Amino acid sequence: HQDEEKLTEYLDELEFLAYTAGATVEKRFTQKLSQPDSRTFVGSGKAEEIKNFVKENEIGTVIFDDELSPSQLKNLEKEMEVKILDRTNLILDIFAQRAQTSYARTQVELAQYQYLLPRLTRMWTHLERQKGGIGMRGPGETEIETDRRIIRDRITLLKEKLKTIDRQMATQRNNRGKVVRVALVGYTNVGKSTLMNALSKSEVFAENKLFATLDTTVRKVVIGNLPFLLTDTVGFIRKLPTQLVESFKSTLDEVREADLLIHVVDISHESFEDHIDSVNQILMEINAHQKPMIMVFNKIDAFAYEKKDEDDLTPATKKNISLEEWKKTWMAKSKYPTVFISALSKENFPEMKKMIYDEVHKIHISRFPYND
Ligand code: GDP
Structure with a gap:
């Protein structure tokens, strides 16, 4: 290294x-x-x-x-x-x-x-x-x-x-017919299951360990009056054994066949940018990189300034960048809709839901042009 x-x-x-x-x-x-x-x-x-x-x-x-x-x-x-x-x-x-x-x-x-x-x-x-x-x-x-x-x-x-x-x-x-399919993707332990639970009010196993989710779960979610299917997929990880990538083909098929990807990122993790790269790499490998995607930066509650005293505003990231400053970096140029949330405290959930609604709606009306 x-x-x-x-x-x-x-x-x-x-x-x-x-x-x-x-x-x-x-x-x-x-x-x-x-x-x-x-x-x-x-x-x-x-x-x-x-x-x-x-x-x-x-x-x-x-x-x-x-x-x-x-x-x-x-x-x-x-x-x-x-x-x-x-x-x-x-x-x-x-x-x-x-x-x-x-x-x-x-x-x-x-x-x-x-x-x-x-x-x-x-x-x-x-x-x-x-x-x-x-x-x-x-x-x-x-x-x-x-x-x-x-x-x-x-x-x-x-x-x-x-x-x-x-x-x-x-x-x-x-x-499953023409119902819009949305897949949660992201590095392992970023909060996909937690988000799945919050959106579908179901009980998916979430814990602070790697790969808590192995099997894919599909849940019906309704936002506004718009129903869609939400899939939780296995967490991606660096250096995932090639034997696994191959044998998890069907798990990845859920991603490959999704209409929309929700890329969840743990912004409180100091190498979240590397994680994004790893995930994008795998998406490329399975030819799913051109799908519509929403970037959800999760765990903003854990992304805090470490205040040593009242005047010290040193953020707890290795790059010393605050959340507001982050938003002005490459994130500002992102071609994807981007939202910052906490799946735990549900901060900014309305904004995220609106974003998901808009994207799903776009796909929905392209499929059911007369029903809308
Ligand atoms: P997954 O592997 O991506 O499905 O991640 P999980 O949903 O299992 O969550 C991994 C860990 O992160 C669990 O301990 C969750 O409680 C925690 N977690 C999830 N969302 C948040 C959040 O918004 N803030 C904080 N602080 N922790 C979170």
Whole structure:
């Protein structure tokens, strides 16, 4: 990683992921290398340092922020004699824990097998197997122990199963007819579920953890006299494992087939601009970047000036910019309607609702020109 601030932030996020998976983090290790060591990712000295810490403190797992190659994983486990996880494995584990429908479970299982396949050998040769725990949920023990051929067969089967469900879901989407469809998109933990709840008065699970939402939820919402369908989608995240992007195709189809996107941003997060970029990147990848979009900057209640004393107006952002100043930056030039809200306190909700109403209405009258 190039700059210190970014590094801290990436590791904060990784720690948050670990916490979401149910782990507590004891210590962080960082190292500056021009490129990762091909054998052990970190250099041998750093590996030794980590190993000693692990031994002395009876640490159960070491997590790396990047995807490790199969041989790096193998070497690290052999040397450190501890369970090694990389970011992909950790994220897959969280998805596995949270998959609620058979569809989501199938998607995660597929992604896990695809991750596992090239890494099969390491699991059994060097590490006594630990039952349960992070990174071991999902495919059962017996299945992991079988050979690659069986796993490949399983992958084929899962893909077939997903195709069948995909077709069913496509039919369901078609049956929704011409009702305008709106999808909430945004980085993970920005408040999409909270906003969904507030708009539809339904009870969608919201918590301060990553990926609380795995399955998509569709709710009917009425603003003014205008009904539309609102979908909550899985939170986007940097370095989302490619296996997941692929197997979450149908989740992303909801976005791909939406008429309008509501891009929710957590403006109280110091790297919200990076988050916007990540989301736009994924939207581009699934060819949904040209849809009408509303930018909703959420959590303005948490975006506060940190007043040290009465005269000090230093805002609590790394760029030292107040909300009013932010509004004059690139935001002022945004081609999308933009609104600043708090999904918690419902501040500026009327303004946001009006904005959503206007956009939905535009689409609605293009579809039902005589009914309006
Ligand atoms: P999602 O992952 O995008 O669906 O985010 P959630 O709706 O689960 O919210 C993530 C966390 O942010 C939860 O702890 C929410 O209570 C919190 N949150 C959501 N909206 C707001 C807001 O407007 N202000 C503040 N301070 N917190 C919020």
